[in-house]
Amino acid sequence: MSNPLAPSTGTPPRIAVFTDFDGTLVEIAETPDGVDVPAELTEQLDRAIHEFEHAFAVITGREIADIDSFLSPLRLPVAGAHGAQRRRADGSMEPLDEALIRQARDIAQEMAPLLETHPDLILEEKEGAVALHFRQAPDLEDTCRTSMEVAVAARSDFTLVPGKMVFEARPKSFDKGAALRAFMQEEPFVGRTPIFIGDDTTDEDGFLAAQELGGIGIKLGAGDTIARMRIADVRSVYALLRGLGQIAQREDETAAGTH
Numbered sequence: 001m002s003n004p005l006a007p008s009t010g011t012p013p014r015i016a017v018f019t020d021f022d023g024t025l026v027e028i029a030e031t032p033d034g035v036d037v038p039a040e041l042t043e044q045l046d047r048a049i050h051e052f053e054h055a056f057a058v059i060t061g062r063e064i065a066d067i068d069s070f071l072s073p074l075r076l077p078v079a080g081a082h083g084a085q086r087r088r089a090d091g092s093m094e095p096l097d098e099a100l101i102r103q104a105r106d107i108a109q110e111m112a113p114l115l116e117t118h119p120d121l122i123l124e125e126k127e128g129a130v131a132l133h134f135r136q137a138p139d140l141e142d143t144c145r146t147s148m149e150v151a152v153a154a155r156s157d158f159t160l161v162p163g164k165m166v167f168e169a170r171p172k173s174f175d176k177g178a179a180l181r182a183f184m185q186e187e188p189f190v191g192r193t194p195i196f197i198g199d200d201t202t203d204e205d206g207f208l209a210a211q212e213l214g215g216i217g218i219k220l221g222a223g224d225t226i227a228r229m230r231i232a233d234v235r236s237v238y239a240l241l242r243g244l245g246q247i248a249q250r251e252d253e254t255a256a257g258t259h
């Protein structure tokens with residue numbers, strides 16, 4: 001597939017757009033529940049869905065239910081819990097192995113004593129994944145890492161991924177790259193050129209998958225990355241989505257002869 005931003009001599013490739021959520025569509029907040037979702041964002045995404053002919057999905061560490069709640073009334077295709085959960089564009093769910101759900105629950109339970117001792121820590125128990133947040137207690141970073149390492153080491157199906165002031169346990173068989181590849185095999189994504197936008201280390205798998213499929217990874221902010229493009233911040237993501245949406249719509253109108 002060709003680079004969607006390169007000069008094209010024929011019909012421009014249609015794009016499929018994938019974005020991370022926290023730190024990409026919304027600014028990082030002090031707590032997982034504390035994020036501010038501006039009305040401008042849901043309006044922008046509502047437009048984007050139509051401009052990208054529904055080839056738009058969120059790929060996130062959050063649970064799908066969280067994304068639905070934050071972006072209500074939108075119900076987008078979403079890969080949640082780092083891909084362990086996946087809702088396709090037709091609304092159907094990819095089933096998740098019960099054993100993985102159970103193991104994630106067990107990891108969460110093993111963190112209970114730590115939470116009792118340190119109430120500033122926040123635990124998110126997700127379907128198939130667990131996040132232990134230490135943003136309110138940065139001194140406990142090493143304690144959190146060790147506790148999660150021990151829990152994950154006892155379960156060969158799981159791996160530990162560090163995020164922004166958080167340690168997350170997720171199944172080894174899922175990551176954001178695998179989620180992007182799964183979407184790309186389905187309508188309306190199939191045959192399009194993927195663009196993945198993200199800000200965090202867990203987004204690197206998404207950048208790699210997008211680029212291996214002929215598309216582009218776009219990283220927000222500083223830090224090492226394999227993404228081929230970089231933009232500054234969340235506001236730039238809104239501007240990028242607006243611009244890409246306008247181009248996609250204009251190309252459709254031109255192809256339909258209405259321009």
Ligand SMILES: O=P(O)(O)OC[C@H]1O[C@H](O[C@H]2O[C@H](CO)[C@@H](O)[C@H](O)[C@H]2O)[C@H](O)[C@@H](O)[C@@H]1O
Nearest residue numbers: 021022028029030031032060061062135164166
């Ligand atoms: O893949 P993402 O969409 O980037 O989700 C990654 C994790 O994001 C959330 O935690 C992060 O954002 C919180 C709110 O801004 C912040 O308080 C926390 O310190 C960050 O780590 C979310 O709570 C996790 O479940 C996601 O996995």
